[in-house]
Amino acid sequence: MTWTDEELVTRSMGGDVDSFNQLILRWERPIYALAYRVIGREEDARDVVQETFLRAFRALPGFKGQAKFSSWLYRIALNLCRDWIRRQRRAPVMQAPEGVELVDLASERGPVESIEDLVCRRELSEVVADAMKLLPEEQRTAIILKEYHGMTFQEIADLQGCPLSTVKTRLYQGLSVLRRHLEKNAKTAPELVKRV
Amino acid sequence: MNAEFTCRDGGALAGYLYGEADAAERAVIEAHLAACAACAAELAALGAARSALAAWTPPQTDLGFQIVSARDADTPAVQGASILRPARWWHRPLPAWAQAAAALLIFAAGGALGMRAGDVRTVSQPARPAAATQAPTAAASVSADDLAALEQRLRREIADMRPTTAAAQPVNASATDEQLVQRFRTMLAQSEERQQRELALRLTDLVRDFDSQRRVDLALIERTFGQMEGVTGPELRQQREAINYLIRTASQRPQQ
Numbered sequence: 001m002t003w004t005d006e007e008l009v010t011r012s013m014g015g016d017v018d019s020f021n022q023l024i025l026r027w028e029r030p031i032y033a034l035a036y037r038v039i040g041r042e043e044d045a046r047d048v049v050q051e052t053f054l055r056a057f058r059a060l061p062g063f064k065g066q067a068k069f070s071s072w073l074y075r076i077a078l079n080l081c082r083d084w085i086r087r088q089r090r091a092p093v094m095q096a097p098e099g100v101e102l103v104d105l106a107s108e109r110g111p112v113e114s115i116e117d118l119v120c121r122r123e124l125s126e127v128v129a130d131a132m133k134l135l136p137e138e139q140r141t142a143i144i145l146k147e148y149h150g151m152t153f154q155e156i157a158d159l160q161g162c163p164l165s166t167v168k169t170r171l172y173q174g175l176s177v178l179r180r181h182l183e184k185n186a187k188t189a190p191e192l193v194k195r196v
Numbered sequence: 197m198n199a200e201f202t203c204r205d206g207g208a209l210a211g212y213l214y215g216e217a218d219a220a221e222r223a224v225i226e227a228h229l230a231a232c233a234a235c236a237a238e239l240a241a242l243g244a245a246r247s248a249l250a251a252w253t254p255p256q257t258d259l260g261f262q263i264v265s266a267r268d269a270d271t272p273a274v275q276g277a278s279i280l281r282p283a284r285w286w287h288r289p290l291p292a293w294a295q296a297a298a299a300l301l302i303f304a305a306g307g308a309l310g311m312r313a314g315d316v317r318t319v320s321q322p323a324r325p326a327a328a329t330q331a332p333t334a335a336a337s338v339s340a341d342d343l344a345a346l347e348q349r350l351r352r353e354i355a356d357m358r359p360t361t362a363a364a365q366p367v368n369a370s371a372t373d374e375q376l377v378q379r380f381r382t383m384l385a386q387s388e389e390r391q392q393r394e395l396a397l398r399l400t401d402l403v404r405d406f407d408s409q410r411r412v413d414l415a416l417i418e419r420t421f422g423q424m425e426g427v428t429g430p431e432l433r434q435q436r437e438a439i440n441y442l443i444r445t446a447s448q449r450p451q452q
């Protein structure tokens with residue numbers, strides 16, 4: 001039987017550790033993807049994931065269910081990412097993502113994708129990662145939540161604690177910077193985009 | 197929702213791009229896009245940027261976090277909870293103050309080691325060359341008899357020391373620690389002295405061999421020069437006699 005998040009939360013609050021472990025299993029990948037894209041470091045993203053669930057578990061008795069459990073998790077994770085960025089302020093805000101193996105990309109896309117396409121995708125991934133470094137944290141986070149986590153403007157506004165119109169503006173400005181960067185720094189970007 | 201659209205309104209374009217504009221707003225924007233090439237191009241470019249974002253994938257990694265222990269069965273055991281930690285959890289960058297402290301510690305340790313190594317050199321250098329450098333300088337002015345006498349004296353001293361060292365080897369089980377340490381120090385000092393003497397003896401042998409070889413070489417050189425003089429002397433005399441004969445003959449011809 002598949003439990004909903006709310007049911008698993010209720011069971012966890014009743015002391016069922018296995019239920020919370022199911023929540024971890026369900027949400028650790030999205031939280032990891034969020035953390036990785038926001039801070040750009042694989043190992044640190046793992047740390048963020050661990051700390052997110054640890055804090056969530058500790059704060060579980062105080063979770064009243066006003067928001068979705070996933071939104072609550074995202075909020076914890078984003079706060080941790082923000083803390084990490086503050087700690088790294090003297091260093092580059094977002095370092096280059098660690099190399100993605102072609103084999104991993106192949107496994108994601110399936111065996112029909114050619115090596116050439118894989119290389120193009122990797123190049124484009126690096127271009128995008130470089131472009132994302134240029135964005136202020138708020139714009140970057142808004143784009144990540146929208147593009148990769150499918151949140152609505154309102155959900156992003158709630159998470160970021162800002163008006164809905166601000167979210168739209170952040171998305172527009174962030175995308176504009178990305179577009180300019182792609183046009184300027186990736187001569188083959190249109191081709192890459194077509195391939196992707 | 198506002199059904200009006202101002203050209204280049206980024207927020208409204210973002211809403212339209214992500215499909216979050218309501219029907220009225222969407223209709224207004226679509227009407228504008230049909231007439232405004234700049235906004236249409238802008239929207240297309242933003243769409244291309246979104247497509248590029250799809251290529252950015254996080255690396256595959258093993259997560260598998262779990263709550264592994266709980267102390268209280270009735271309520272979530274917050275204090276007793278733990279999460280399986282990845283192997284590199286400790287790999288978090290140290291704070292700046294900690295890095296500076298570590299660097300200072302390493303620098304201090306390195307400095308201390310360097311000073312100690314310098315001390316060792318300073319202490320050991322005078323002892324080592326005492327025999328090594330003095331012997332060659334002395335060899336320049338001593339005779340073979342002096343070297344032979346020195347060798348004999350060294351051998352005698354070494355022979356005298358051996359019984360003493362052998363007698364010191366048995367250890368009295370009832371001796372106190374201090375006595376044992378004292379005896380050990382004595383043995384160590386004797387051993388060092390014996391080694392120095394043996395080293396001096398080896399150097400004396402070396403100097404003597406070198407001196408003997410030098411004498412042999414000098415004798416060979418002198419003999420070679422003597423042979424050369426023995427060969428060239430008669431030749432020179434014959435040439436001188438031939439020249440004298442020619443001069444004499446030449447001076448006699450006009451008179452005939």
